[in-house]
Amino acid sequence: MNALLNRREGLVLVGYRGTGKSTVGRLLAERSGRPFVDADDEIEARAGRSIRAIFEESGEPAFRDWEERVLREVAEARPGAVLATGGGAILREANRRVLRSFGRVVWLRAEPHILVRRLETDARTRSTRPALTSGGVLDEIADVLAARTPLYEEVAHASVETEGKPAHEIADWILEYWSRCSDPRPPQEPHPCS
Ligand code: S3P
Numbered sequence: 411m412n413a414l415l416n417r418r419e420g421l422v423l424v425g426y427r428g429t430g431k432s433t434v435g436r437l438l439a440e441r442s443g444r445p446f447v448d449a450d451d452e453i454e455a456r457a458g459r460s461i462r463a464i465f466e467e468s469g470e471p472a473f474r475d476w477e478e479r480v481l482r483e484v485a486e487a488r489p490g491a492v493l494a495t496g497g498g499a500i501l502r503e504a505n506r507r508v509l510r511s512f513g514r515v516v517w518l519r520a521e522p523h524i525l526v527r528r529l530e531t532d533a534r535t536r537s538t539r540p541a542l543t544s545g546g547v548l549d550e551i552a553d554v555l556a557a558r559t560p561l562y563e564e565v566a567h568a569s570v571e572t573e574g575k576p577a578h579e580i581a582d583w584i585l586e587y588w589s590r591c592s593d594p595r596p597p598q599e600p601h602p603c604s
Contacts, residue, residue, distance in 0.1 A: 417490055419490065420485075420488075420489060420490050420492065420512045422509045423492070423516055425519060426551070426554075429525070430528075430572055430577055432450075435448065438581050442588070444491055444492050445491045445492070447488055448494045449484065449499060450496045452480045461473065462539075477499055477505070498558070500558060500564075506564065509565055510565060513592075514587070515567050515568075516568050517569040518569075518570055521573065522548060524573050526548050
């Protein structure tokens with residue numbers, strides 16, 4: 411299956427916090443033999459502080475500037491990688507363009523009540539997930555997700571419902587999709603993924 415993958419076409423995972431982008435991304439990288447890049451980890455490494463600290467000390471717009479810069483640099487430096495993005499990476503138009511040109515973009519979906527449960531038990535929540543609104547967790551997720559849904563729809567080539575599915579099953583589906591869609595076809599044949 412790996413031989414079918416077009417070597418320069420990367421794979422991008424987008425979706426709300428807690429949809430499993432990093433876990434699924436690592437599995438995908440392992441199985442495809444591609445490098446894995448987690449955009450949040452890259453931001454923290456370059457900024458020399460946690461995402462929570464960037465939000466608290468410099469504010470969300472400063473974090474979004476870091477995010478835009480890092481996505482652009484990663485896209486240039488690591489073509490063909492598996493890239494897990496932060497939940498808000500789709501907010502800026504420039505980012506959506508960069509992600510689409512990097513490769514196939516897959517949106518991992520889940521309903522707000524499922525996300526609350528996952529976020530409460532996820533160890534990354536404390537350092538990388540400062541509050542985005544002043545409301546309660548469920549309200550925040552429902553509001554922010556509703557506002558972002560059109561942007562996830564716009565940027566994604568495909569989407570996967572994650573509820574009740576183990577990460578390896580989601581990775582299997584995406585790997586099959588990625589192989590099928592990066593298979594170069596002669597121009598006279600309809601492309602299976604356009
Ligand atoms: C954010 C999601 C986080 C991180 C930052 C902002 C968001 O990433 O980038 O806290 O706006 O949804 P994860 O989706 O990896 O948690």
